[in-house]
Amino acid sequence: MKILAVFLTIAVIVVGVVIFKSSRAKPLIVYDDQEITRYVAPTIEPRVEPKPTSTLSQKAVQVIRATYNIEDGLSPSRFKVKAGVPVRLEVKAIVDGLGCMGSITIPELTDEVYGFEKDVTNVFEVTPPSPGEYVITCAMGIPHGVIIAE
Numbered sequence: 093m094k095i096l097a098v099f100l101t102i103a104v105i106v107v108g109v110v111i112f113k114s115s116r117a118k119p120l121i122v123y124d125d126q127e128i129t130r131y132v133a134p135t136i137e138p139r140v141e142p143k144p145t146s147t148l149s150q151k152a153v154q155v156i157r158a159t160y161n162i163e164d165g166l167s168p169s170r171f172k173v174k175a176g177v178p179v180r181l182e183v184k185a186i187v188d189g190l191g192c193m194g195s196i197t198i199p200e201l202t203d204e205v206y207g208f209e210k211d212v213t214n215v216f217e218v219t220p221p222s223p224g225e226y227v228i229t230c231a232m233g234i235p236h237g238v239i240i241a242e
Contacts, residue, residue: 105191153178153217158237160208161186165193166228169237175223179239181216185209195231198239205231 156171160183173179181198189195189208197205201218208214220226220241228237 153180155180155182156239157182157184159184159186160189160196160236162190162193166196166236169228171237171239173220173239173241175220175241178217178219181218181228181239182213183208183215184213185211193230193234193236196228196236197231198226198228199233200226201239 154173154177156173156179158166158168158171158181160166166183171181183196185208187208188210194208195205196208196214197203198216198218201220202216204216206214218226220239223241226239226241227235228239229235
């Protein structure tokens, strides 16, 4: 039974890595009204600076910072914030991301997904609407950490 569990775990990781790597700029053929055009699938790009989302002063934003590396993942991984107040999560990658754990998103608060690139800081600007826990995950939904809104 243990062997089966180990095998399935390895299989899930391999499939995740293959899916993640195959989604990066792979050319596809798209048929559009009898005309063939080339299409390049979108890639997950790191984001250095976000676009301003509101006219709130810098003091009104809760800034939380973390780092990412392969050994420890997201560090720290738990953040306490006030619900209803904008949050700026800044995650600096110490190393390049690898596989699905090399990406980050907060699915309950944003549709944005970023890949980790060494020495690049990914920035999320979100507002937890109500008290609760908002999980920080990879693109496949595996938890990296949690934002706890009180």
